[in-house]
Amino acid sequence: MRTTQHVLDLDLVAGKQSHAARAAGVTGMLTSTWRQLRNRYAIGRLNDLDDRQLLDMGLKREDVNEAITSPFFDNPASYLTRASRNRASLFYKGTRHD
Structure with a gap:
């Protein structure tokens, strides 16, 4: 068989x-x-904590708000992980910014 015949065979199988x-x-x-939805609800509950606990x-608190307002299909936990790290x-490094 030639290459074009293999491609056609694969397209027919993959289509169904x-x-x-x-x-x-x-x-x-x-x-x-x-x-x-469940993760966004859990992240929303972080707003119940005070600033010291966060x-x-x-x-x-800005990190939590950024995660909540992120686009829906983005993983909001990635915003929090990145901010925490x-x-x-x-x-x-000794350059703490609280």
Whole structure:
């Protein structure tokens, strides 16, 4: 077979999805959306903490607000992780900015 025939064969196979594959895709998307909503709710609960408690975790209130107002399909925990690591790095370098 020539290369073009292989490509055509692959396109025909890849174009059809079974009902189980479609259901798994929809289930995965719904699970991901539910997880995003649950995580945003949990991050929103960080606003209940006072500033000293947030600083113990390496966070500031601005970091929490930035995570909450991030685009929906971005992972808000990545904003908090990045902020906490940057603050810890500055702390250990001796240039703490509280």
